[in-house]
Amino acid sequence: GESVGLHLPTLSVQEGDNSIINCAYSNSASDYFIWYKQESGKGPQFIIDIRSNMDKRQGQRVTVLLNKTVKHLSLQIAATQPGDSAVYFCAENKGTSYGKLTFGQGTILTVHP
């Protein structure tokens, strides 16, 4: 079926390194993608989003890359800090309704001091 998934369920990095979290999607009609961060015991928190008419968008220490050819989305975190340790989810809007979102399984990012 059509779904959003992740290549790696866990990622461990050293403080100060750059992190890359990947996400694959299968629905070519999807035109809006969002990354969320969820810390233990809390609700998800919006990080950054990107529309399908873009291939790159930058925020504060984060960059999202969208490769529509291979249906791949990535989140890059620069100079990763211990506070970045969390579960990261990508979410996909399938284009039929902008209100309907499908989330990936999540990647656990652990940052070691």
Add this chain to the structure above:
Amino acid sequence: EAQVTQNPRYLITVTGKKLTVTCSQNMNHEYMSWYRQDPGLGLRQIYYSMNVEVTDKGDVPEGYKVSRKEKRNFPLILESPSPNQTSLYFCASSFTSGGAGEQYFGPGTRLTVT
């Protein structure tokens, strides 16, 4: 303080006993949504609402009802809860017109159905 609130935060109930989880936001957001989160399954959307009196199904709407009679509130109703509805539930809201956008999530409601 801008926030999404959910009540109750924790609930243990028995099969078949109707319950309502309330969700309220004070940001005048048009869009609101309910999700459930289960280990290994991530977040799954139950229902969403683009505006007052406008609701639609997400990926897992079976066994749930919602209503959006006013902008700030979006209650989730379980008419006859079953054990497979034991989960962590999140409500979220967004100002973005026409879609989910930058959603603000509530703190979650942990529901156990025995």
